[in-house]
Amino acid sequence: MAATASEGPFSRALPWLVPLALVILWQVSSSLGWLPPNILPAPTAVLEAAWTKLQDGSLIDNLGVSFARAMSGLIIGGAIGFSLGLLNGLSKTGEMLLDPTLQMIRNIPHLALIPLVIIWFGIGESARLFLVALGVFFPIYLNTLHGVRNVDPQLIEMGRIYGMNNRTLFLKVILPGALPSIFVGLRFALGVMWLTLIVAETIAANSGIGHMAMAAREFMQTDIVVLSIVIYAILGKLADSATRALERKFLAWNPAYAKV
Amino acid sequence: MSSQPTGGSRVSLKDVKKAFGNNVVLQGIDLEIPAGQFVSIVGKSGCGKSTLLRLMIGLDSVTSGVLDAPALKAQAARIVFQEPRLLPWASVKDNVAVGLGEGQSGQAADKQAADILEEVGLKGREGLWPSQLSGGMRQRVALARALVSQPTLLALDEPLGALDALTRIDMQALLEGVWQDLGFTALMVTHDVGEAVALGDRVILIDHGHVVLDLAVDLPRPRKRGTPEFAALEGQILDKLFGDDPRAREAH
Numbered sequence A: 001m002a003a004t005a006s007e008g009p010f011s012r013a014l015p016w017l018v019p020l021a022l023v024i025l026w027q028v029s030s031s032l033g034w035l036p037p038n039i040l041p042a043p044t045a046v047l048e049a050a051w052t053k054l055q056d057g058s059l060i061d062n063l064g065v066s067f068a069r070a071m072s073g074l075i076i077g078g079a080i081g082f083s084l085g086l087l088n089g090l091s092k093t094g095e096m097l098l099d100p101t102l103q104m105i106r107n108i109p110h111l112a113l114i115p116l117v118i119i120w121f122g123i124g125e126s127a128r129l130f131l132v133a134l135g136v137f138f139p140i141y142l143n144t145l146h147g148v149r150n151v152d153p154q155l156i157e158m159g160r161i162y163g164m165n166n167r168t169l170f171l172k173v174i175l176p177g178a179l180p181s182i183f184v185g186l187r188f189a190l191g192v193m194w195l196t197l198i199v200a201e202t203i204a205a206n207s208g209i210g211h212m213a214m215a216a217r218e219f220m221q222t223d224i225v226v227l228s229i230v231i232y233a234i235l236g237k238l239a240d241s242a243t244r245a246l247e248r249k250f251l252a253w254n255p256a257y258a259k260v
Numbered sequence B: 001m002s003s004q005p006t007g008g009s010r011v012s013l014k015d016v017k018k019a020f021g022n023n024v025v026l027q028g029i030d031l032e033i034p035a036g037q038f039v040s041i042v043g044k045s046g047c048g049k050s051t052l053l054r055l056m057i058g059l060d061s062v063t064s065g066v067l068d069a070p071a072l073k074a075q076a077a078r079i080v081f082q083e084p085r086l087l088p089w090a091s092v093k094d095n096v097a098v099g100l101g102e103g104q105s106g107q108a109a110d111k112q113a114a115d116i117l118e119e120v121g122l123k124g125r126e127g128l129w130p131s132q133l134s135g136g137m138r139q140r141v142a143l144a145r146a147l148v149s150q151p152t153l154l155a156l157d158e159p160l161g162a163l164d165a166l167t168r169i170d171m172q173a174l175l176e177g178v179w180q181d182l183g184f185t186a187l188m189v190t191h192d193v194g195e196a197v198a199l200g201d202r203v204i205l206i207d208h209g210h211v212v213l214d215l216a217v218d219l220p221r222p223r224k225r226g227t228p229e230f231a232a233l234e235g236q237i238l239d240k241l242f243g244d245d246p247r248a249r250e251a252h
Ligand SMILES: Nc1ncnc2c1ncn2[C@@H]1O[C@H](COP(=O)(O)OP(=O)(O)O)[C@@H](O)[C@H]1O
Pocket: B020, B023, B025, B043, B044, B045, B046, B047, B048, B049, B050, B051, B052
C-alpha cells in the first residue's frame, strides 16, 4: 500500500471519486423526478434544511446536546473500564475476583437493557448516560486488561534489574506497553458510543440529533431525517480522526502507527 | 574517548552449588576472577552458563558455597542480554537514562549519557526510536544503558547471538574497545568458540554443571583469527566440548 502510487494530487483525490459520483447521481435522479422527495430528498434539499436549522439555532443546540451526552457517557464508562482494566491487569486477586463476572455480563447486549433502564431511570438524561457508559465500558475494560497482561515480561524484568520501583515501572513500562491495545479499545468504544446514542435518542429523548430526526419523521420531513443521518456520520468520522491523531502522537514510536 | 575509566572488581566463587529444586545445575564451582579480566564462558546449551552469570551479578543466590563479589554490595554489576530489551517508546537517550536509575537527572546525568553514547559510537542518534535502529545499534544502546552507571562488573549473556556475522565482527571490536577504555570486569557467555578466544583473557568451559576447562588466552590484542596459536586454542576448546566425535566438530 505504501510502496504504490501514494503521492500526487491524483491519488489523493482517488478515494473521493466514487462518493462524489454517487452524490451527483443522487442529485440528478432527484432533479429529473426519478427519486420522489418523500422517499429521498435531493442533496440540495438536505443542504437547505441544514441551513434553515442552523439559522434558527436548533441544529447547534441539538448537536451540542448529543455531543455532551456522548462525551459524558464515554468519560464515565471509559474511566471505570480503564480503572478496572488496570486493576485486574496488575493484580491477580482483582482479576480472579472480578473478571469472571464481567466476562459473563459482557455477553448481554447492552441495548437489550433498554426496557429495564426506562423502568429504572424513566426517559431522562440518566437513562441515556447509563446506556452509553455501559456500552463503552466493555471495549475499554477488555482492551486495557489485555494490554497490561501482554506487556513483554522481559521488559518488566529489565525494569526491575535497573531498580525501577512499582510506580516508575508502571509509568515507564506497563502503561506505554498497554497503550496500543487501549487505543484499540477506544476506537471500538467510540463506535459503540454513537450507536448507543442514536438508539437511545431515537427511542426516548426530547432533544438531540436523534430526537430531531424522530420529530421530523412525524411531519414526513425527509430532508431533516437525512440531515440527521449525515450528521451522525460526520460525528463518527470526526471521532475516528481524533483517535487517529492521538495514536499518531502517542504511538509515534511504533512503526505501525508512524504513518497512517 | 570521552568516558573515564571505571576500573573493575574481582569475583570469587568457592565450592558454589546451584540447584532449582532437585535439579542441580551447577556444582563445585571454584573460580578466582581478578579485577578487570575479560572472561569468556562457553558450553553446550542448557549446561548452566546463564545460571552462572546470574549468580555472579546477584540476580540469583547460591544454594551453597561462597560467592564474594564487591560489585554486588556496591550495586555496580550490570547485565546485557541477547535481546536488547529496549523500551520501544523511549528514545535512545531515554533508554540509556534508564541505566542511571531512580531520580538521576540533570546536567551531570545528561553528560554521563552523552559520554557513554559517544563511547559506543551512537553520538548523534540520541533522539531516535529503537525501531529506527539496526540490530547492532540496538545492542549498542543496551550496552550503553548497562555502562552509563559506571559498573565495575558487566555480564553479557550471548550479547551478539542474534546479530548477523558481519555485524558480530564489528561489535566484537567495539566491545573490546569499550572494555579496554573503561576497564570493568567482563563475563561473557557465547556459543561461538572463535569469539570466546578473540575476546577473552581466559576461556571457561562448563559441562554438566562443572568447570571442565579453564584456559588462559595469552595472545596480543587485537587478535587475528586464523593464526596457528589462535587455531590451537580453538581446537583445544572444541576437543573438550565434543570429545573426539569428528562429525560434531565438523558441524560446529
Ligand atoms: N529459574 C529457573 N528455574 C528452574 N530451572 C532453571 C531456572 N533457570 C535455569 N534452570 C535450569 O538450569 C539449567 C541450565 O540453564 P541455563 O543456565 O539457562 O543454561 P545455558 O544458559 O547454559 O543454556 C537448565 O536445565 C534449566 O532448565
